[in-house]
Amino acid sequence: xxxxxxxxxxxxxxxxxxxxxxxxxxxxxxxxxxxxxxxxxxxxxxxxxxxxxxxxxxxxxxxxxxxxxxxxxxxxxxxxxxxxxxxxxxxxxxxxxxxxxxxxxxxxxxxxxxxxxxxxxx
Numbered sequence: 001x002x003x004x005x006x007x008x009x010x011x012x013x014x015x016x017x018x019x020x021x022x023x024x025x026x027x028x029x030x031x032x033x034x035x036x037x038x039x040x041x042x043x044x045x046x047x048x049x050x051x052x053x054x055x056x057x058x059x060x061x062x063x064x065x066x067x068x069x070x071x072x073x074x075x076x077x078x079x080x081x082x083x084x085x086x087x088x089x090x091x092x093x094x095x096x097x098x099x100x101x102x103x104x105x106x107x108x109x110x111x112x113x114x115x116x117x118x119x120x121x122x
Contacts, residue, residue, distance in 0.1 A: 007077065011036070019060035027101060030069025034109055037064050037088045038081025063089040068098055070105035071112070086113045094120045 010032065025033030040059055069092065072078045092110040094103050103120070110116040 007032075007035075007074075011039075021061060022063045022065060023061050024065045024067075025069065026067040027069070030066040030109070031072050033064050033066050034069060034086075034112070035072060035077055035081045037086045037090070038083075038112070041085075041087055042080055042083045061088065063091070065091045065093070066106075066109065067093040068095055068101040068106060069109045070101050071109050082112045088113070089115075089117075091117045091119065094118060096120050096122050 014036070023033050023036055025031070040061075072081070090110070090113045092106060092113075094106040094110075095101070096103050098106075107118070110118050
């Protein structure tokens with residue numbers, strides 16, 4: 001995708017809500033989860049500054065669960081979110097027989113996190 005229409009609005013909406021204990025995302029929701037987790041450590045990234053986005057309220061989250069996740073295709077967001085290793089504890093659930101989100105895609109996303117826990121199922 002050339003851009004993620006509505007991404008900034010979605011992220012801003014989330015910052016108006018009560019801070020979650022854990023952030024959970026499935027498939028495309030796992031993209032959003034990974035962006036939130038990545039921007040927590042990379043708020044100084046150019047994209048975050050250009051959009052005046054802040055993840056401060058989401059910094060209280062203690063962990064993330066990403067199910068059938070993959071990296072965002074939109075390069076400015078990917079570069080902003082994954083500039084540094086993501087520090088939040090994470091559980092990545094990967095379907096070894098998944099034909100939509102290939103296991104290699106989910107594993108590549110998990111590699112962006114420090115010490116990810118990976119659960120593979122068939």
